[in-house]
Amino acid sequence: MTQAVNAVETRRISKSFGPVTVLTDVDFAVRQGEAHALAGGNGAGKSTLMKIIQGVYQPTSGEILIEGEPVSITSIQDAKAAGIGMVFQEFSLVPSLTVAQNIFLGVEPMRGGLVDDREGVRRARTVLQEMAVDIDPKAEVGRLGTAYWQLTEIAKALAQNARVLIMDEPTASLAKHETEALFALIERLKARGISIIYISHRMDEIYRVADRITVLRDGRTLFTSTLADTTPAEIVEGIVGKKIEGELTYRSREAAAASEVLLEVRDLNAGPRVRDVSFAVRAGEIVGLAGLMGSGRTELARALFGIDPIRSGEVLIRGEKANVSSPDRAIAAGLALIPEDRRDQGLVLDHSVRENLLLPLLGRIRRGPLLDLPAGRVLAQSLIERFGVKVAHPGRPVRLLSGGNQQKVVLAKWLGTDPSILILDEPTAGVDIGTKSEILDRIRGLADEGRAVLIISSEYPELLAVSDRVLVVRDGSIVEDLPRRDIADEESLQLAVQGVQS
Amino acid sequence: MTKTEPSVVLEPTPRSARGGFFRDLDWRRYVIYIGFVVVFIFFAVLLGNQGFLSPNNLLNILSQTATIAVIAVGMTFVISAAEIDLSVGSVAGLSSVTAAMTVSAFGLVPGILAGLLVGVVVGSINGALVSLLGIPSFLVTLGMLGVAAGTAQYITNSAPEPILDDTFNNLFGSGSIGPVPVLVIWAVVAVAVGAVVLGRTRYGRQVLATGGNRSAAQYTGIRTRRITFTVLLVSAVVASLAGMLYAGRLQSGRFQWGEGDELSAIAAVILGGTSLFGGAGTVVGTAFGALLIGLINNGLVLAGLDSSQQQIIRGAIIILAVALAKKK
Structure with a gap:
């Protein structure tokens, strides 16, 4: 690879929230036209680092450079102006508006003080054509499939001249062929000099799309490497901090034939x-x-x-x-069903971990007509321990937990019913x-x-x-x-x- | 090594584990209590020599708050389940005239039953339309507001229906036990029962789960339609009880009793810390919300403000309190 300019770079970024240090001296550089994978376990600091680049958080120390120039990013607006675009995992589109209206939401083309929808459609079409995707800019977003939502998100970022796109688990809700289409699009964007920060847990995808990878662990940069020079085992080991052997290999169990x-x-x-x-x-x-x-x-x-x-x-x-x-x-x-969408179907996000755990078990902690709250606390605590849920306090909203821990809460909740x-x-x-x-x-x-x-x-x-x-x-x-x-x-x-x- | 997500760290540190399941361990939850104390002290200092602190005046505040507090208890369940009930005020009016007419014609017990029956019928219709046909509760109960109010006016020819049965009047609002007006006792009972049911029973927990995330509640085996139906039923029955409290206190039934109470009740519920979007609710908070509104009404009257000024200040205080309780 030729010596390219770094589209975005962080130098010795540290971030603390009160007494807790989340990032320590993180160096992270994304070249122009490169797809750069970012990996790390829960709590490794990926999302904090991305939020700093997007201007949501300010670093405690360290600097951010855009195309080699130190910049100060103190708001989401600053980040957008610097060319940082985010493709949200939970899509940030208005379903009742059209593709074009969503793309230019907040930056609508105006004529004579009024929104010029026709111009919006025209410019949206140009952006979509450059992406080589076939979407009608006049279609209502709510009527399109999730794959198109994501493309609209990408178009929205590109329409605002994003030079760096952050994609967080972009394939999570895509079918196989949609994933392929996304990968092809990423290739085209790279060819236009746009950089992609690709956050994913899926090794095969990382190898498919990314040129280099940076692994974070415990808030520090563990290593940055080209993917050609690193093996999946090394990456996994870097993420989890220990060698996992055969974690995805079949173990023949005493098959229950009889x-x-x-x-x-x-x-x-x-x-x-x-x-x-x-x-x-x-x-x-x-x-x-x-x-x-x-x-x-x-x-x-x-x-x-x-x-x-x-x-x-x-x-x-x-x-x-x-x-x-x-x-x-x-x-x-x-029976028990662990539903596919834990945030929508599995949990009441604003309720505490304990309340979520006890919801299917309320019949078991009754004393007369009332709930036996002390017994509920004991039962919830035993489930938390049995399933190794990492939680600061069972009374905190489950929304604050990481995805993995939320999923453990859903599992624990159901296994409490002993199905x-x-x-x-x-x-x-x-x-x-x-x-x-x-x-x-x-x-x-x-x-x-x-x-x-x-x-x-x-x-x-x-x-x-x-x-x-x-x-x-x-x-x-x-x-x-x-x-x-x-x-x-x-x-x-x-x-x-x-x-x-x- | 830290496993903590930053958003966790930004939140205030949790207090002790005590204090019940549904408390968010968040000072904003307590704004209503703080607000209540501040407003009380403010009026006590400012209006102390106008009789604000006299036992009579304080009991007066409680009596005037009682009916709204009763309605607001039912409303807390409705809003916690992420629904709304706009028909409560007119249900109270219809219940007051129905009870009054039946007491005159058939006597005490049939009168009470007839009043409650109004709540059962209206609540069942509201509940069935919302839970079975999936019509938004806002629209169903907005329509029912008109239907119930119109019915009350129609069957009485817009005239008040006097109640001459002293037992009824004493039982529902005119009487008192010792120094304590029965109205206040009704309100205390309603709040106590509501607080226990919402906070300490399986049903209450299911109401909050349904309001917090209907789809997750359904996947958890909660019959969410039944929850929707019952909260609207409870709300209407409680409103019909409030209608009889009006009838007893004013010794007559009239279609105007309860007019506009839905808005006061909703204000009390929201002031009390219940989320307008469902999933979080507290009946004790609601009671204090109602009391705060009563306190402000009383203080403004004693301060000699006219009704236009009262309205402006009351509105501003409500907005301020809700703004203070808002996250961020």
Whole structure:
């Protein structure tokens, strides 16, 4: 690589909040036209560093340089003026406005004191054409899929002349082909000299898109390296601070071939997506559900848990027909569902960790008509300890926890009900790799205790690491039932899901 | 080594673990109590020699606050569940005339039951329309405000319905036990029951969870539609009780009783620290919110301000208090 100018650079940045030091002497430099991955575990300081670059926080010491010049960034406006753009993980668009209106939100082209929508559309079209993406600038954002939301976000940043784009887990909500389109777009942006800061936990993506990587650990720069010169194992080791061996390899478990069938589904039809689904899960068995986004795997979980109505077919638990027509009945029948979106479906974010943990367990801490609050505190504390949730105080809002810890709260909340059948939908989405292997280990442990586990995941390595059997879902039906030993590797599972003969 | 996210650090340090589940350990939560004390001291100093501190005047403040406080207890449940009930004032009016007419025609007990029945019927309609048809509670109860008020006016030909039954009048507002007016006792009972149910029962917890994140509550097995239905039912029944308190105190039923009370009740709830967006609520806070409004009304009258000036100052104080309680 030629000696390029650094589009943005931080020198010896430190940041403390009161007595707590979050960043110490962080050096971080992104070259022009480079995709630079930023990695680190929860609490490593990634988001603080990004917030400093975006002007949300001021560093305690150190300096920021834009294209070699020291600058002072004291507000989000300063950062935008300096060419820093953020593609938000939780999208910051107004669904009821059009693509063009969103792109120019706050900086609308004006004519004679009025907003000139026509000019906005024209300029939006230019930006979108430069990105080589096909979106109608006059389309209402709320009617577009999430992939288009993200493209609109990127267009919004580019329209404001961003030279550096920060992308935080940009593929989290994208399907495979949308991810490919995003990667292609990143290549085109790089060719135009735009730099990308790419924050991700997914190794394969980092290797796909990034030129270099900086790993933070405990608020310090651990190393910066070109990806050609570093191995995934080194990066993972850098993130978690210890060598993880085989955290994503399948461990043959005492397969529960002879044990009791806990969950059986016969000819299930539900909602628009689930068609004629039949399968069974035994006690102690972990069954993976593999399928593309929109294949009906999440809808199957929702139907089993009584959220979507079942049109026909039956659900048997321990051989007897079970009523799962609403979540409370499903819970009573021994089911638990860890939903795919923990922030929207799993947690009441503004309520405390303790309140969230106890929500499904309120029936158990009653004393007469009242809740036994001391008993609740003890129960919550025992769940927190059992699941290793890192929390400063169980009375603090769960919103303040990291993604990994939030997910542990959701798991702990459900396992407190001691379900015999556990359905997990994307249990490790947006969770750092250390917590991820911890969660997978717990899932194995739960099956070992004799529970039936059904796990949905878009991440095939993860699915292959824990599943004893994988059901392939396509167009709402189960098209294949593969014992784990019959799946050679990730690629063959990939092919099965795509419906391509190998 | 730090595992703390910066946002955690920025928050004030938590106080002790004591103090109940739903307290955010945040001084802003206590603004209402601080405000109450400040306003009280302010009036006590300024109006001390105009009789503000006389036991009579203080009891007077409590009596005048009582009806709003009762309505606001029900409203706390509604707002905590992220709904709204605009029909409470007119339900109180309809209940007052229904109770008055039935007392005259059939006697005491049928009268009380008829008054409560108004709440049950209106609350069930509100609840069913919101929870089953998914119509926003704002619209349903706005419509019901008109329907109930119009019905009350129609069946009485706009005339007051006198209540001659002394037992009714004494029971619901005119009487007193020792020095304590029964109105105040009703309010204290309503607040106590409401506080325990919202703070200390499974139902209360489910109301707050539904208001905080409906979808997560549903995934947790809470029957969120039932919660929506019951909070609107409770609110209307409590409002019908408040209507009978009006009827007892004023010894008549009239369609105007309770007019505009929905706004005072909402103001009391929000002043008390309940989130307008649901998920966080405290009945004791609501009671103090109602008291603060009563205190301001009383003080401004004693200070000799006319009603236009009172309105301006009352409005400004409410905005100020809510602004102080706001995060950031």
